[in-house]
Amino acid sequence: MRSAQPLSSSKVSDSESSLLPRIWALLRPYRGWLALVGAAIVVSALLGVVPPFLTRAVFDRALFPTDGSGVHLTLLLWLVLAMIAVTLVSSLISVGQSYLTTKVGNLSMADLRERLFAHLEKMELAFFTSTKTGSIQSRLANDVGGVRSVLTSTASSILSNAVTVAASLIAMVLLSWQLTLLAVALLPGFVYLQRRVGARRRVLARKTQESLSDMTAITEEALSVSGVLLTKVFNQSEAELARYRSENARQTELQVRQAMAGQGFFAVVGTFMAITPALVYLLAGYLISDGSGPAISAGTLVAFSTLQARLLQPLVSLMRVTLDVQTSMALFRRIFEYLDLQPAIVDRPAAVELPADSPGKVELDDVHFAYPTPVRLSTADPDPVALRSLGRGGGGGGMRGFSAPPTRTPVAADEGRTEPRPRRWAVAGTSLVVEPGQLAAFVGPSGAGKTTLCYLVPRLYEVDRGAVRIDGFDVRDLTMSSLADAVGMVTQDPYLFHASIADNLRYAKPDATDAELHDAATAANIHDRILAFDDSYDTLVGERGFRLSGGEKQRLAIARVLLKNPRVLILDEATSALDTVSERLVQRALAEVMRGRTTLAIAHRLSTIAHADVIFVIDEGELVERGTHAELLARQGLYAKLHAEQFGGGQVECRCTDGVRFTDGTVLAPSSSREY
Ligand SMILES: Nc1ncnc2c1ncn2[C@@H]1O[C@H](COP(=O)(O)OP(=O)(O)OP(=O)(O)O)[C@@H](O)[C@H]1O
Numbered sequence: 001m002r003s004a005q006p007l008s009s010s011k012v013s014d015s016e017s018s019l020l021p022r023i024w025a026l027l028r029p030y031r032g033w034l035a036l037v038g039a040a041i042v043v044s045a046l047l048g049v050v051p052p053f054l055t056r057a058v059f060d061r062a063l064f065p066t067d068g069s070g071v072h073l074t075l076l077l078w079l080v081l082a083m084i085a086v087t088l089v090s091s092l093i094s095v096g097q098s099y100l101t102t103k104v105g106n107l108s109m110a111d112l113r114e115r116l117f118a119h120l121e122k123m124e125l126a127f128f129t130s131t132k133t134g135s136i137q138s139r140l141a142n143d144v145g146g147v148r149s150v151l152t153s154t155a156s157s158i159l160s161n162a163v164t165v166a167a168s169l170i171a172m173v174l175l176s177w178q179l180t181l182l183a184v185a186l187l188p189g190f191v192y193l194q195r196r197v198g199a200r201r202r203v204l205a206r207k208t209q210e211s212l213s214d215m216t217a218i219t220e221e222a223l224s225v226s227g228v229l230l231t232k233v234f235n236q237s238e239a240e241l242a243r244y245r246s247e248n249a250r251q252t253e254l255q256v257r258q259a260m261a262g263q264g265f266f267a268v269v270g271t272f273m274a275i276t277p278a279l280v281y282l283l284a285g286y287l288i289s290d291g292s293g294p295a296i297s298a299g300t301l302v303a304f305s306t307l308q309a310r311l312l313q314p315l316v317s318l319m320r321v322t323l324d325v326q327t328s329m330a331l332f333r334r335i336f337e338y339l340d341l342q343p344a345i346v347d348r349p350a351a352v353e354l355p356a357d358s359p360g361k362v363e364l365d366d367v368h369f370a371y372p373t374p375v376r377l378s379t380a381d382p383d384p385v386a387l388r389s390l391g392r393g394g395g396g397g398g399m400r401g402f403s404a405p406p407t408r409t410p411v412a413a414d415e416g417r418t419e420p421r422p423r424r425w426a427v428a429g430t431s432l433v434v435e436p437g438q439l440a441a442f443v444g445p446s447g448a449g450k451t452t453l454c455y456l457v458p459r460l461y462e463v464d465r466g467a468v469r470i471d472g473f474d475v476r477d478l479t480m481s482s483l484a485d486a487v488g489m490v491t492q493d494p495y496l497f498h499a500s501i502a503d504n505l506r507y508a509k510p511d512a513t514d515a516e517l518h519d520a521a522t523a524a525n526i527h528d529r530i531l532a533f534d535d536s537y538d539t540l541v542g543e544r545g546f547r548l549s550g551g552e553k554q555r556l557a558i559a560r561v562l563l564k565n566p567r568v569l570i571l572d573e574a575t576s577a578l579d580t581v582s583e584r585l586v587q588r589a590l591a592e593v594m595r596g597r598t599t600l601a602i603a604h605r606l607s608t609i610a611h612a613d614v615i616f617v618i619d620e621g622e623l624v625e626r627g628t629h630a631e632l633l634a635r636q637g638l639y640a641k642l643h644a645e646q647f648g649g650g651q652v653e654c655r656c657t658d659g660v661r662f663t664d665g666t667v668l669a670p671s672s673s674r675e676y
Helices: 009-048 050-063 073-122 124-131 133-146 148-175 177-184 187-223 225-233 235-259 263-290 298-340 450-455 478-487 501-506 514-525 527-531 550-564 580-594 606-611 629-635 640-644
Strands: 362-369 426-436 440-441 465-470 487-490 568-572 599-601 614-619 622-627 650-656 659-662
Touching: 009 050, 009 073, 009 148, 009 298, 050 148, 050 177, 050 298, 050 487, 124 478, 133 148, 148 177, 148 298, 177 298, 177 501, 187 225, 187 235, 187 263, 187 298, 225 235, 235 426, 235 450, 235 487, 263 298, 263 640, 362 450, 426 659, 450 568, 465 640, 465 650, 478 487, 478 659, 487 550, 487 614, 501 514, 501 550, 501 659, 514 527, 514 550, 514 580, 568 580, 580 622, 614 629, 614 640, 622 629, 622 640, 629 640
Parallel strands: 426 622, 440 599, 440 614, 487 568, 568 599
Antiparallel strands: 362 426, 362 465, 614 622, 650 659
């Protein structure tokens, strides 16, 4: 396992060398084009030093021949034509080169974005439950966007400027080494200064990016539909604004500081380069009047000054670009850190497909599971508790969730000083069997571990000890894709995409015909409701389905799972979020979806429990009772207690937002007690 590396400002440069091969790997697919770009750059840089020599010839041979003869008009004409041709060819090459670099840069950036997206999609659920969505989005958008310049223009700009500087220097030495010495005397000092400025800008760039990531996270949290809802209900608009305002101010300050860092340095470099010609003329005067030095013609002096002036722009660009590269390295590091996260739950090398005709028997064999300890990523976002893939298995075991779960090694964060907090079993020593086609109801107090237990079946989390099997296959030996096809889920708050109803339904079966959609919706009790919408099946559901009521969303989710037609269904019944009318509609839809398939229901309705073939009572992560409704009531244990408390000893069917529905069909509103 590759571990994420800490990003501290002092560490960045240490590891730049290790980043370069990885950055090159991004560009490698386009190396043919890059070679072409390189050739174009070298040719145009070399062409760039030709005009000063032509200028010298114009002065010393055509206009004011040093032998004292008159103006050579024909030669002048040819020299002028050559100057025009060189400029034209350079311009044409430069257009082609810009096209190629932009294209290569954007293509490699698209590759990087896609790789990051694909990689994040493979990460286990635990990674997302412990990482801010905004932070993930920030790395995908801001960080990848931030390295755009490196991949588009920086590399070519470095090459082009370096070749121009080298060619100009050689040409200057050829013209006069004494004048060249004067012109470059201060360069080593500049390089030293530039390194110091670079280090400062790098620190500022990292802080700016972290702040940007925090702002994205705040925006994502506060301006999502759920966030806005929460803000309004709790009257926290001002607090949210204050949080945003403070981060915004920090961002502004950092941006200004980052932009200004090094401006003084560039001003010094610029001033020096600007006054160099004057110094050159002075030195030339001494050399000529001294008589001992080389004869410096007027043409040589003009050509030298032109070259020296040409040196300024590429030299400053080169220094700026070096700073940009250092900044981008920090961003690359953040991106590669995500790419280095190893998904904890992946197909084993010898993973097999679950046979298509397998009946759907679910078995848990001495299952232990504890939620992994979240650890900090080293290139931390301000609140980036990001979970690492963690070693599995081994250690621990025991009773009542207070024994020690296996210690997993968190990825080094804060240079290894993060101690994992003691964890407790969320599921401890559970063994059970649900036969094909059976309805198994899971009941227990809130937080007992029912949801966690059910999530282990589709391998959303990996067991620490024991095994979960479907039709005798350990789920860890099955391919993720065949397992996902076999197990369907209807969660408490079903997720819908911001798309049409039809598109949301086809998510389960992309090739479903309209007739199939209608059949599934009819079975889920939602077809007539859909027809009542203005755009029928083409109605947009709004972000996360917010334009639909809770009951409508649930019935759509049921229709969706009907289209998927899984052998095993996991059902998290949510009645407390529904009103009694919707609840009745949902219940009928559920009866339809449960028929003929193995169902594991986290039950909140008495009827589901009463009709269950087997009931499992969970408490503090452990399976404490099992049996049928009658058997468990007779036992007078936890089930009997819950039955008395939650279901009024058998009179209450379920509790809804607007009241209690009794088993005889009557409804009492408003609800006297909604919590259970
Ligand atoms: N992502 C998570 N990370 C860490 N702990 C978690 C996570 N999800 C749940 N837990 C903890 O695991 C325990 C079991 O939670 P779980 O959601 O499985 O209970 P539940 O029986 O389904 O509860 P409810 O009926 O209220 O939904 C709880 O203590 C809960 O706080």
